[in-house]
Amino acid sequence: MKKVLIIGCGYLGSHLANYYCLQGWAVKIAGRKSIHVNQLHVDVEFYEIDIKDANQLNNLVEKDDVVICATGSINATNVFEDVTGDINDFYISFINLLNECANKKVSKFVFLSSAGTVYGDNLSPARETDCLNPVNIYGLQKVYFENLIKIKQYESKQLPYLILRVSNPYGGFQNPRKNQGIIPVLISRAIRKEEFIFWGDVNSVRDFIYIDDFLEATYLTVEAQVDEVINIASGISTSIKQVIEIVQNEVGIDIQIIYKKSNNRIVLNNRLDNSKLKELIGYTPATTLSQGISTIVSNY
Missing domain, CATH: 3.90.25.10 (UDP-galactose 4-epimerase, domain 1)
Known part of the structure; x- marks a missing residue:
């Protein structure tokens, strides 16, 4: 049976957990206990942990897992004065997570980035190869984490990754x-x-992308692609x-x-271009x- 570990039991993480469970995967999800925990399928294993605690999180990572990082980490309204605290609370723990996933040889590390912030303002639909220009601390963190993932894989050759730049899911x-x-x-x-x-x-x-389209696009992309950056968007x-x-x-x-x-x-x-999603996966949000x-x- 295929295994997935989802980090972050919020809006996206909980929906992904249920979706993967219905596809017949063994699903573990870790994070804070919230209202979303009550929505989890009975066969989903929930672990209440502090995701900033490396020891708690590392104990859940296993060889051959697909690990999906669906945690929002910092607050989207954080400003420059919050950066020092963010580094202590989230940046260091994220680096520890990447090291653990590489050491354990997970099958794939999937990072949910933010297509709504990493590109900045753009009058034409942004493609994955466009220059990134975040205008706030939240977007800057996503760009930094994306690059950490790429560098870790380049140096270790033990962190197959998928970076999904997600627009604004709803539903x-x-x-x-x-x-x-x-x-x-x-x-x-x-x-x-x-x-x-x-x-x-x-x-x-x-x-904006409807939650069912987001889930299907994410699942199909994770199944088929590796070492790619893809916009998950309606276009x-x-x-x-x-x-x-x-x-x-x-x-x-x-x-x-x-x-x-x-x-x-x-x-x-x-504005986002989703042509790469169509080309690689053959999927168009409906x-x-x-x-x-x-x-x-x-x-x-």
């Missing part, structure tokens, strides 16, 4: 009370008839203003939105944004 089980992901939060506010505070520019552009650019309009149309309620300017630098234009939002609303 499935999300906790709107955490204010994580604009789509579930908007839907929740609309249905509850609550005001929504939006920090940023409604004309900013994003790429469709949508403004926040358009997202708000789609949600309001699906729910049938106008959302009271309070607009505020963000103090943090944000990416205004994030769910339109309207279809995905409609599904969430109908299941609410």
Whole structure:
């Protein structure tokens, strides 16, 4: 039986664990105990650990595992003053993890990077070969971790890797009370008839991918590719203003939105090219944004 160890039991990690379990894999997932643990399939083994603790994490890594790093690590709103703490808490533990995976000879190390931040602003769809230009600390960390993985494999020849630059997944089980992901939060506010505070520019552009498409694309890519960097994205650019309009149309309620300017630098234009995903895997995400939002609303 194939084995996968998923690090991080949050939104993406928990969905991946269930998906792999349904494909017949032996699945272990490690991280903090959260609301997502309650959503895990009965056959998924959950280990409550501090992922910053190298000893706890190393004990779970086994030879021939596919290891998927699905933890968000630092907060997406972190600023320069947070870097020292981030290095102590997350950078060092990530380096230890790479060493352990190489020493144990895992079959593949999969890193979920952030297509929404590593490219910075781009008016044309970003390809994997484009120069990276993160504009915040979160994106900078993802770029640094990507390069650590590549260098470790180059030097050791014992860390087959796959770097997946994921856009903005939505759908499935999300906790709107955490204010994580604009789509579930908007839907929740609309249905509850609550005001929504939006920090940023409604004309900013994003790429959104439905959770089912993300899971299938990730699974197929992990099965077929190695030592590659691939965008996992819908390839469709949508403004926040358009997202708000789609949600309001699906729910049938106008959302009271309070607009505020963000103090943090944000990416205004994030457009992604997913042609490499199509070329290597033969997969094209099938769910339109309207279809995905409609599904969430109908299941609410």
